[in-house]
Amino acid sequence: MEAMLAFSVRSHHIPITLETQTSLKKIMFLNSQIHLTLPLIRGNTSKFKLLTALSSSPLTESSSSNLQVADEESEVEADSEKFDWYSQWYPLMPICDLDKRAPHAKKVMGIDVVIWWDRNEGEWKVFDDACPHRLAPLSEGRIDQWGRLQCVYHGWCFNGSGDCKFIPQAPRDGPPIHTSKKACVAAYPSTVQNDILWFWPNTDPQYKDIITKKTPPFIPEIDDPSYSSLMGNREIAYGYEVLIENLMDPAHLPYAHYGMLNTPKPKEKLDREGGTPLELSIEELDVNGFTANQGWTWSESKFMPPSIFYAYSDPNEPASSVETKKSSVQKKFALIFICIPVSPGNSRLIWCFPRNFGLWINKIVPRWMFHVGDNLVLDSDLYLLHVEEKKIMDVGQENWHKACFVPTKADALVIAFRKWLNKYAGGQVDWRGKYSGALPPTPPREQLLDRYWSHVVNCKSCNLAYKSLNVVEVVLQIISVAAIGIVAIMKQGAVSAVTRNSMVVLAVLSFALSRWLAHFIYKNLRYHDYNHAFR
Numbered sequence: 001m002e003a004m005l006a007f008s009v010r011s012h013h014i015p016i017t018l019e020t021q022t023s024l025k026k027i028m029f030l031n032s033q034i035h036l037t038l039p040l041i042r043g044n045t046s047k048f049k050l051l052t053a054l055s056s057s058p059l060t061e062s063s064s065s066n067l068q069v070a071d072e073e074s075e076v077e078a079d080s081e082k083f084d085w086y087s088q089w090y091p092l093m094p095i096c097d098l099d100k101r102a103p104h105a106k107k108v109m110g111i112d113v114v115i116w117w118d119r120n121e122g123e124w125k126v127f128d129d130a131c132p133h134r135l136a137p138l139s140e141g142r143i144d145q146w147g148r149l150q151c152v153y154h155g156w157c158f159n160g161s162g163d164c165k166f167i168p169q170a171p172r173d174g175p176p177i178h179t180s181k182k183a184c185v186a187a188y189p190s191t192v193q194n195d196i197l198w199f200w201p202n203t204d205p206q207y208k209d210i211i212t213k214k215t216p217p218f219i220p221e222i223d224d225p226s227y228s229s230l231m232g233n234r235e236i237a238y239g240y241e242v243l244i245e246n247l248m249d250p251a252h253l254p255y256a257h258y259g260m261l262n263t264p265k266p267k268e269k270l271d272r273e274g275g276t277p278l279e280l281s282i283e284e285l286d287v288n289g290f291t292a293n294q295g296w297t298w299s300e301s302k303f304m305p306p307s308i309f310y311a312y313s314d315p316n317e318p319a320s321s322v323e324t325k326k327s328s329v330q331k332k333f334a335l336i337f338i339c340i341p342v343s344p345g346n347s348r349l350i351w352c353f354p355r356n357f358g359l360w361i362n363k364i365v366p367r368w369m370f371h372v373g374d375n376l377v378l379d380s381d382l383y384l385l386h387v388e389e390k391k392i393m394d395v396g397q398e399n400w401h402k403a404c405f406v407p408t409k410a411d412a413l414v415i416a417f418r419k420w421l422n423k424y425a426g427g428q429v430d431w432r433g434k435y436s437g438a439l440p441p442t443p444p445r446e447q448l449l450d451r452y453w454s455h456v457v458n459c460k461s462c463n464l465a466y467k468s469l470n471v472v473e474v475v476l477q478i479i480s481v482a483a484i485g486i487v488a489i490m491k492q493g494a495v496s497a498v499t500r501n502s503m504v505v506l507a508v509l510s511f512a513l514s515r516w517l518a519h520f521i522y523k524n525l526r527y528h529d530y531n532h533a534f535r
């Protein structure tokens with residue numbers, strides 16, 4: 001926008017004076033206010049209230065002229081606060097899905113890292129995923145018998161501090177070249193909080209003790225023993241910005257996820273899905289994110305940049321009379337979404353839905369069965385969002401407010417996120433020049449919606465279920481073949497007809513069950529297509 005205005009000024013040979021620059025700033029600010037439908041900044045502080053009670057009718061030029069605009073001094077002061085993408089803690093994975101026996105490869109903010117368990121120090125370590133010898137990925141290595149991380153290309157070994165402890169090719173009686181700084185692996189500061197491994201994306205020694213100065217955002221419900229806290233994780237084939245927008249948008253639930261989720265029933269149902277106006281509003285927005293009033297089941301929500309969107313029931317709201325009769329404990333629950341920027345067009349989601357009731361369910365239903373339903377929800381709008389992101393990139397992230405028409409209160413949180421992103425965070429993730437800016441090409445649908453590589457291999461419970469169910473499938477096939485073989489070698493009259501018929505039934509049932517199980521495994525743990533037209 002600024003470049004377009006500057007070009008317009010130059011093309012008309014208008015001298016760019018200090019007064020002209022001030023006018024340009026005012027025009028750009030007014031334009032952003034009109035298009036984003038975001039109102040007044042109150043007072044002279046960087047924190048402000050967003051009155052997102054948008055008009056029930058579409059905004060027009062005349063109606064948007066009624067929007068109040070802050071004075072220029074407040075805008076300049078607010079703009080002086082900038083979000084630094086590389087001065088934040090980033091989540092990597094839930095601890096429950098990390099195997100201490102092997103290293104794990106992950107990418108965050110375009111940075112390739114390897115996660116491994118240092119049993120000598122009893123801590124998870126996060127290193128640069130490149131051996132200093134020839135840059136082979138350490139994540140393809142192993143943890144040796146002495147608890148060191150070993151590169152399997154040439155056998156170099158490293159301790160928990162990243163120091164090289166052994167170079168097999170070095171002469172035993174020669175100089176100790178393994179002690180050279182060039183032989184060390186860059187180690188990132190890391191910590192475990194809320195049962196999630198976090199890391200600080202800077203290996204400079206000055207950040208070694210950053211945990212004493214700044215900690216990751218804390219979510220009390222995850223650590224509260226009176227709540228359930230089953231987690232899941234998934235690699236997503238669209239970017240961080242679109243992922244967060246989607247999770248902040250309750251209006252899409254009855255449509256994109258029709259029949260999957262319990263949504264509030266409208267008083268007047270005007271379509272099959274039962275969509276209804278939503279009274280969403282932003283209470284406070286600044287460089288540290290924003291809080292919002294959801295206006296329905298989820299009383300409040302928070303965006304804690306860069307990763308956490310957290311919706312929860314109001315802890316101060318009194319329980320209903322029905323709940324009071326049934327239990328002395330008020331039912332509380334939350335939706336926690338942790339969104340991780342991986343690379344352009346790719347993100348990672350960690351989710352957790354804590355609740356302080358029905359804890360017995362988790363003891364009966366295995367975790368992987370919850371994930372089957374969670375992944376179905378993620379799949380049902382994955383293709384939509386993958387294509388949407390490409391369309392946004394075609395018009396440019398900076399032109400989102402022009403290309404998207406968002407006139408109702410239902411989009412208040414999405415508008416607020418774009419406001420935060422543009423105002424404080426540079427309009428998009430700062431990749432520090434690692435990428436060209438183009439999104440990766442759209443893969444075949446089977447690859448885009450693949451569940452195995454995007455979730456199952458990264459989830460302990462689903463991976464175990466996948467292997468176990470495949471074993472059961474093979475056993476059923478063996479039983480079927482064996483039963484048929486037994487029937488074939490039975491001599492006529494040697495056994496009763498009942499026995500022969502029983503063996504035939506066993507063979508048929510075993511084969512049918514093996515086929516059904518193969519379909520179940522494929523559909524729920526490999527690939528499940530989703531066609532909205534036939535829902």
